[in-house]
Amino acid sequence: MSAARHLLGTPGTGVVITGGASGIGLAAARALAEVGRPVALWDINAEGAASAAQEIAQRHGVAAIGLAVDLRNPQAVAPAAAATRAALGSVGGIVHGAGTALQTGIGGVTPDNFDAGMALHVRAVIELVQAFIDDLKAHPGSAVVAISSINAWFGNAMIPIYTAAKGAVVSLVRSMADELGQHGVRINALSPGMIDTPILGDMRDGMEQLYGPRIFAGRFGRPEEIGSVIRFLLSNEASYITAAEIVADGGLRHSQRP
Secondary structure (H helix, E strand, C coil): CCHHHHHHCCCCCEEEEECCCCHHHHHHHHHHHHCCCCEEEEECCHHHHHHHHHHHHHHHCCCEEEEECCCCCHHHHHHHHHHHHHHHCCEEEEEECCCCCCCCCCCCCCHHHHHHHHHHHHHHHHHHHHHHHHHHHHCCCCEEEEECCHHHCCCCCCCHHHHHHHHHHHHHHHHHHHHHHCCCCEEEEEEECCECCHHHHHHHHHHHHHHHHHCCCCCCECHHHHHHHHHHHHCHHHCCCCCCEEEECCCHHHCCCC
């Protein structure tokens, strides 16, 4: 391994990745395993998480486990954390990528689906850190990445719960960075743009027509490109980056193209 690749793999502690069975979460898990970091893939899709973990372990020779976890249920975190420690040993990284983009408009928002969305996207960031706080403090170089979205800044009539939650993630990260920094733990928000992942669902074609011509990079992003950013933010190469929102959107947020 080259010196640069080695640095991207430091610290070598295990990483918990929520939403790890597909999309950005899976891409992050593969990128981290490629430089030798053990990974735990948490996902509501039990079969997908287990299959992805097995593939990663076989390909990269690192410890990997896939666990069925529904982060809307706060009682699910503690047993998953215990199973993760048993499988990986040290844990020094968290990536919170699990999420949904429920299309409701204003009229379709209910107390139940609003609370579920905020629990999954926002509350889970706190619960994950609470579950692993002693691990993070114990291992120099520990870091957390919470996935937000450029929709935290854009208006989108279809997905108000998702938009509100992603905006909250950015603000929450800034608050948490203050306390975590006192223990040598970094936390950052990562806001992807239009990335080809399953979360786009049946919105993809419409979004490509709407946003495609505006993206400076000329295309939607690939999950692997976001996975590489996550790997960097969790590494010692990013040792002076905390409380930041990193935007990886091919230039879309700054575009004034029609």
